[in-house]
Amino acid sequence: MFKRRTLAAALAAGALLVATSSFAQFAERTIKFTNGVNEDHPVGLGVKKMQEVLAAKTGGKMKISAFWGGAAGGDLPATQALRAGTQEMVCTSSSPLVGIVKELGVFDLPFLFANEKEADAVLDGPAGEYFNKKLEAAGLVNLAYWENGFRNLTNSKRPVAKVEDFEGVKVRVMQNNIFLDSFKSLGTNAVPMAFGEVFTALETKTIDGQENPFVTIETSKFSEVQKYLSVTRHAYTPFLILYSKKLWDQLNPQEQAVLREAAREGQKVERAANRELNEKSLANLKKTMVVNEVTPAEQKRMFDKVKPVYDKNVPLIGAEPVNVVMEALKKARGG
Numbered sequence: 001m002f003k004r005r006t007l008a009a010a011l012a013a014g015a016l017l018v019a020t021s022s023f024a025q026f027a028e029r030t031i032k033f034t035n036g037v038n039e040d041h042p043v044g045l046g047v048k049k050m051q052e053v054l055a056a057k058t059g060g061k062m063k064i065s066a067f068w069g070g071a072a073g074g075d076l077p078a079t080q081a082l083r084a085g086t087q088e089m090v091c092t093s094s095s096p097l098v099g100i101v102k103e104l105g106v107f108d109l110p111f112l113f114a115n116e117k118e119a120d121a122v123l124d125g126p127a128g129e130y131f132n133k134k135l136e137a138a139g140l141v142n143l144a145y146w147e148n149g150f151r152n153l154t155n156s157k158r159p160v161a162k163v164e165d166f167e168g169v170k171v172r173v174m175q176n177n178i179f180l181d182s183f184k185s186l187g188t189n190a191v192p193m194a195f196g197e198v199f200t201a202l203e204t205k206t207i208d209g210q211e212n213p214f215v216t217i218e219t220s221k222f223s224e225v226q227k228y229l230s231v232t233r234h235a236y237t238p239f240l241i242l243y244s245k246k247l248w249d250q251l252n253p254q255e256q257a258v259l260r261e262a263a264r265e266g267q268k269v270e271r272a273a274n275r276e277l278n279e280k281s282l283a284n285l286k287k288t289m290v291v292n293e294v295t296p297a298e299q300k301r302m303f304d305k306v307k308p309v310y311d312k313n314v315p316l317i318g319a320e321p322v323n324v325v326m327e328a329l330k331k332a333r334g335g
Contacts, residue, residue, distance in 0.1 A: 023059035025254040033064045034072040035091035036195040041219045042277055043091055043239065044068070046146055046270030053262035062255065064089070070196030076175065083139040085246030093148050093237045095174040101134045103321035105313060108178035110306045111299070112325070113236040116147070116275060121332035123238055127324050134321075139245040143263035146239035146270045148213055149278060153230045154222055155209025156202070159292045160230040163187070163301050172198050172210040177316075181309045182234070183211075186302065202226060211235075215274060218281040229289045231282075234302065241266070 037043050047066050054062045072078065072087075075096040081087035083100070094104045106112070113119045122128065123145040132142045153160055155169050167187040173179040175192040183190035191207055201207045202225040210222065211234070217223065241263045248256065285291060294302070314322050 023061060025252060026058040026061040026258070027255070028061050029255075030063045030065050031088040032067065032072070033089040033091070034067045034070075034078045034087070036070045036075055037068065037091075037216060038219050039066070039068045041215060042270045042273035043146065045273045046266035047091075049269040050262040050266040053265050054258065057258045057261070058255075062258065070194070074194040074196055076194075079140065079242065082242055082244040083246075085244050088244055088247050090242050091146065091239050092242065093174065093239060095176050095179060095237055097135075097140075097240070098176040098178070100138050100140075101131070102316065103134050103318055104131060105176070105178050105317040106321050106325050107237055108176060108182075108235060109310060109313065109322075110182045110234050111303045113150075113329075116149075116236075116271075118329060118332045119147075119236050119238065120271075122325055122328040125328055127328035130321070130324050135240075135242070136245060141243040141245050141248045143241040143243055143260050144267040146241060146267050147274045148237040148239045149215065149274055150233045151211045151213055151235045151237065152217070153209060153211045153232050153234070154217060154226040154228060154289070155230075156205070156225070156227050157208050159228050159290060160232065161292050161294060162298045163305050165230075170208040172201060172207045178309060178313050179235075181312060182306050185306045185309055198222075199225065213274075213278065214281040214285060215277050218284055223285055223288045227290055229285055229291045231291065231293045232299070232302070233294075239270075 033047060035043060044066075047064060051064050054064065073081070075090065075092040076099070078087060078090040079092055079097060079100065082090055094107045098105045098108065113122075128145055135142050153171070155171065157169055158165060160166055160169070163186065166183075168189065170189040170191060171183050172193045173183050173190045175194065180190045180192060193201060193207070198207075198210050199220060199222065202210065202222065209226065211232070212220070212222075217229065223229075243259065251259070282291070
């Protein structure tokens, strides 16, 4: 009996030693992770999955401390903090980054993707890697593409069912020129504004409307200050899980690998949750908002109206990144 206990104790001690040594390559780190959405957004589930993966793979040494709802600053200031090496991570849409990596403007072109399957094929393939290299040159390491999703318009004035309904509506857009051009072309008074300021601006009627995916509209409680939701699906934007290149280069290969793995596992959870919740959010929003679908014929009229946005911005974005995406889309569509 004593020998068995001694053997068991030795085996347990050995297992502990192996476990401890397997975590030896990881330093104790608390990684600051910021983003503009609230914790009940699917991004919250993705971050939770990342935290679980890091806990399991590093023995709890590497942790993520998440800041929600723009509590630690807007997307662009946070991204600039990453470039400066004063902060580790941010989850941001591609759109606010266009001033840093102009090639990302391709994802702001209106009516680019027809569905989520096309978006996944482009972002998770060689085209996604092409943009990752551009980001790295700008001091940012993209660990994975998550989903913000298809964007739709809300406002407090009237339903937007046809092109003419955009006229004169004061709409908050993200801080980039393509969204500004798109909404100006549609006839709105487009106002660039940080996401964290939008609810108050809607509440005080400083602006009439905004555009975001259904889940963001619901979790941000925009239905409390908006009456109309128009299903325009005018743009699809990805989320990027970015890490400071300066701080990334201070990590060892094992730490880098586990962060990439955690972000990819988080991606699966976040995308699945986003797509499921998108439908649930739309159903919930229909209870308190006036919701209208835009017909394919009117969507075509809207696309024709914003065609000059392509003509103007493709040369600014660059022919190469646009061709990279168009070729990937062609392949995804079986062309």
